[in-house]
């Protein structure tokens with residue numbers, strides 16, 4: 001069970017430092033998935049993924065998590081941090097002042113055995129959309145299961161009519177209804193969904209499908225509307241699955257701008273991203289590629305509605 005043996009109170013203590021709380025949870029044979037007040041937490045036997053937003057202090061979780069893992073007899077062998085460009089950079093508290101400061105903080109808090117380290121800012125044509133990556137490992141080999149990839153999608157300027165569907169209506173079943181009415185439940189019909197609706201608006205969900213997670217977070221307010229979609233797939237799946245999954249997720253929001261980061265050891269993943277976006281009227285405006293220790297190849301692509309520049 002490894003890290004899944006961590007008791008709930010210990011996880012809550014780590015989240016308190018980060019400044020968020022658990023609002024909903026689900027688990028299966030492979031992992032536990034928590035919806036947080038500020039995104040999501042996934043706990044696997046040998047891996048923890050924590051995703052937060054707003055003015056949380058995500059990097060403050062590094063040290064306590066390493067400590068808790070050590071108490072279970074586990075030594076850290078890899079650490080990866082990714083983020084887009086902050087929408088309100090001046091509101092970010094320490095250690096999230098800027099990427100340089102964040103990297104200094106991460107490096108200070110990681111043990112020396114993680115000696116393969118790399119930090120990079122992957123650009124796009126628009127300075128408002130850059131992808132920041134830090135990756136470190138105790139050896140130069142691959143930690144990713146063979147064929148596994150992660151896709152991280154950031155969407156802004158959501159379609160106004162669709163965004164309105166993420167405002168709360170009365171009733172206990174609001175979250176389930178939102179999942180179905182918006183089409184989110186149809187993105188991966190196999191997934192067990194743990195969803196949560198915020199008051200008066202906002203929506204979060206985690207999908208659990210075997211050993212793979214997916215997650216969606218929606219800020220529907222006009223003027224700064226935003227949705228994120230992240231999921232894990234395998235290159236051994238039907239290649240059309242990647243295209244269809246991405247298409248379905250983006251259609252839920254019909255955003256004006258989309259950025260997609262793929263992390264994988266195989267090429268075919270990022271080539272599929274453009275195949276998913278083009279039929280939706282989204283044109284590729286930038287492409288950046290870089291290699292990271294253990295993470296493999298990260299490709300960052302941005303798209304905007306074809307009628308825009």
Ligand SMILES: C[S@@+](CC[C@H](N)C(=O)[O-])C[C@H]1O[C@@H](n2cnc3c(N)ncnc32)[C@H](O)[C@@H]1O
Pocket residue numbers: 037038039052053054198199200201202203204217218219220221226227228
């Ligand atoms: C889905 S939640 C948090 C997820 C985060 N925005 C992300 O992208 O990962 C954000 C939305 O919920 C709304 N909201 C309402 N109450 C909230 C709370 N207590 N904490 C965080 N968000 C809240 C916000 O106004 C916003 O529309």
